[in-house]
Amino acid sequence: MFHEFDASYIDVRGDGVFALFNKDKVYNAIVAAITFKTFSALEFVPLIKKKVNIDIGCHIGIDQKTVLVRKIGLKRKNCRSDRQNEIWAGRPINMASKLASKSNDGELIVSDRFFKNLESDLVLKSCGCNSVEKENLWVELDVSNERIFDFNYAYMLKSYWCSEHGKDYCNEIIKLDC
C-alpha cells in the first residue's frame, strides 16, 4: 500500500511498518495513512475477528523532519555490497512511532509541523455524507507537557474513507502533490 503511494523507503519490523516520503509528497503520505487505517478497520480486522477472537487494531503516527541516512557494512571492491544496513539519524522516526502509540485504535495522529502542510479542504473537512455541512475532521491535541515531543500540538483524525466518495477524494488529494 505504501509502495502504491510512492513511499521512498519502507521497512517492516515485527508487527509495525515504517514508510518514508519525500517532503514534496505530503498528500501521498496522508492518503497512504488514511487508506491503511480504512483497510485495517473495515476489511482486515473484521476478517481476522471472524476467525479468531483476539484484540487487534492499527495505530498510525506521522512526523516530518530532515532525516540523514547512511549505509554501513561491508563493501566489496568495485561493486556495492547488499550487506549494508541503513543507519537513521534524527528523531522524526521515533516521534512518529510515539505519536502512533499515543493513538487509540483506528486513530491517526500527526505532528503540527506535518499538519501545517495540509491546506486543502479535501483533507481537512468531511465529504458531508453524515451531516448537513462539511465538518472539520481534525482534533487538536495539546502535547506540550509530554517531553518526548519537540512540538507542542498534534492533530488527530478518526474518520475513514467514505464508501461513496473516498476513492474520488483519494485521487484528487494525490494530485495536490504535483
Ligand SMILES: [Zn+2]
Ligand atoms: Zn461521502
